Amino acid sequence: MKTTQDFSEEEWVEEKIKKNILSEFKINLTSTEDISYRILPSPHFLIQDTNILSNEPNNKKIIAEVRNLKVFISQGNFFDKEKITLKNIIIKDANFSLSGIDLKRYNSSINDKLSNKKIQFDKGNIFFKDNINEIFAIVKINDGNLFVNDQALHNKFKLKGSIFSIPFTFEIKSKNDQQIEKKISFNAKSLI
Numbered sequence: 300m301k302t303t304q305d306f307s308e309e310e311w312v313e314e315k316i317k318k319n320i321l322s323e324f325k326i327n328l329t330s331t332e333d334i335s336y337r338i339l340p341s342p343h344f345l346i347q348d349t350n351i352l353s354n355e356p357n358n359k360k361i362i363a364e365v366r367n368l369k370v371f372i373s374q375g376n377f378f379d380k381e382k383i384t385l386k387n388i389i390i391k392d393a394n395f396s397l398s399g400i401d402l403k404r405y406n407s408s409i410n411d412k413l414s415n416k417k418i419q420f421d422k423g424n425i426f427f428k429d430n431i432n433e434i435f436a437i438v439k440i441n442d443g444n445l446f447v448n449d450q451a452l453h454n455k456f457k458l459k460g461s462i463f464s465i466p467f468t469f470e471i472k473s474k475n476d477q478q479i480e481k482k483i484s485f486n487a488k489s490l491i
Contacts, residue, residue, distance in 0.1 A: 312334065312344070313331045313332070313334055315383060316331060316334065316344055316346070316370055316383075317331055319383065319385050320370065320385070320388065323385050323414050323416060324385075324388060324414050324416070324418055325354060325414075326351055326388075326418075327351065327352040327353070327354055327359075328346070328349050328350065328351060328352070328368075329349060329350040329351075329352055329361070330348075330349055330350070331346045331349055333346065333347040333348055333349075334346050334347075335347075337369075341371060341374070342371070342372050342374060343369045343370055343371040343372060344369070344370045344372070345367060345368070345369055345370075346365075346367070346368040346369075346370065347366065347367055347368075348365075348366060349365050349368055350363065350364055350365065351363040351365060351393075353401070353404075355404075361396070362395060362396060362397065362401060363390075363393050363394065363395045363396070364393065364394045365390055365391075365392070365393040366391065366392035366393065367389075367390075367391040367392055368388060368389070368390055368391070369388060369389040369391070370385060370388050371385070371386040371387050371388065371389075372384060372385060372386060373385070373386055385416060386416060387416045387417040387418070387419065388416075388417075388418055388419070389419045389420075389421055390418065390419070390420050390421070390423070391420075391421040391422060391423070392421075392422050392423055393420070393423040393424075393440075394423060394424050394426065395423065395424065395425045395426065396425075396426045396428060397425060397426070397427055397428065398427075398428045398429070398430070398432070399429070399430065413445065413446060413447045413454045414446070414447065415446065415447045416446070417444055417445070417446040418444065418445040418446065419442070419443070419444045420440055420442060420443035420444065420445075420458070421440075421442055422440060422441065422442075423439075423440040424437055424438065424439060424440060425437070425438040425440065425460075436462060436463075437462070438460050438461070438462045439460050439461045439462070440458065440459075440460045441459045441460050441461070442458075442459050443456070443457055443458035443459060443460075444456075444457055445457075448472075453472050453473055453474040453480075454471075454472070454473045454474075455470070455471070455472050455473075456470065456471045457469070457470045458470075465487050465488055466487065466488050467485065467486060467487040467488070468484075468485075468486045468487075469483075469484070469485050470482075470483070470484040470485075471483050471484075
């Protein structure tokens with residue numbers, strides 16, 4: 300394993316960002332080779348053409364192909380690379396591939412306390428696959444977000460999109476203090 304002295308400046312930034320994304324957001328990236336720093340609209344790193352892996356220790360499979368991943372950083376430690384603090388991330392133009400097992404795992408993980416920093420989704424698709432890996436439904440993502448609502452003390456996942464050309468909004472609120480409390484809301488345009 301390389302130490303921080305063994306990394307070039309670019310490799311160091313790549314490893315630091317990947318490590319922080321995994322620890323803060325539980326998102327495991329494969330490659331961040333195409334990474335650039337942007338100052339507007341606020342300081343962030345733009346990672347292009349990367350994949351998100353599942354967090355299963357024995358089964359690392361690709362669950363999303365991401366065209367653009369923006370990692371916004373705090374301006375407080377702007378010049379100290381050792382103290383880079385992530386603020387939020389935006390996943391744009393991503394194709395998620397989920398099976399029934401993946402949905403069960405994510406359904407139970409929404410009960411765990413999420414990061415208080417927001418994950419936003421902007422345009423993309425979710426390909427739902429059956430147990431023989433065939434696609435049976437495609438959800439178009441317009442936008443969404445995943446975060447902890449500190450005032451209400453619950454995790455919140457909200458998604459706007461369409462399935463079979465029918466627009467919908469989907470929301471899960473999950474609270475886990477003494478017992479698990481989960482509310483699911485799904486609203487779609489009437490077919491009539």
